[in-house]
Amino acid sequence: MMKRGLDLALSSLILIAISPVLLAIAIAIKLDSHGPVFYRSERIGKKGRVFNCMKFRTMVREAEKRRAGLMNMNERESVLFKISDDPRITKVGRFLRKYSLDELPQFFNVLRGDMSIVGPRPPLAGEVREYKLSHLRRLDVTPGITGLWQVQARRDPSFDHYISLDLTYIEKWSIWLDLKIIIRTVGVVFTGTGT
16 A cells, blocks of 8 residues: 555656656657657556556657567567667657656556556566566566666666566565665666666
C-alpha cells in the first residue's frame, strides 16, 4: 500500500510539473518524422498480465518489421536486443533516448496500475517465452519505469546480470531502496547516460 501510494503521489506531481515538456516533445516528434506521437508496446506485467506500455515514438514507422534484418548487429546477450547506433531511430528519437525522455508517458501506466515507478523493466512476450523457470520470479512484482539494473548496469550486455539485479531488488525491496533508485535515476537522466 505504501509503494502504491508513493507511485500515485509522485506520478501525479511529475505529470503536472512536466506537462509543458510533454507537449514540446509531442510537437518535436510530429515535426521530425511521419507517424504517431506515442508508441504502444505489448508487455508482460505482474503475474503475466499483458498491458500496453506507452513511450514517445523514437523510431521510424514499421521499425519492428526491420528488426529481423538487424539481428546480426545486436549488442546484448540471450533474449535482449539493443543496438547503440540503431538506424531506425529518428533524430529527435536519439535525443529522447539519450535523456530517457521517451519513457515519460509511462507515468500514465503507473497511474493506471500497470507499472510502478521502481521495479524490473516489463519484458516483451518473446523474451518471457525464452525465460528459464527461475527467471519467472521477475513477474512476481509490478514492473517499473526504473530499477536497480537501470542505475547500476544499464550498458551491461549480460542477460544473467540483468536478471540477477532484478531478483536482488525483489528480495531486498523497501521504500528506502525505491527512493535511492529514484534519486540515482535522476542523476542518470541529467547526465544523459540513457540509451
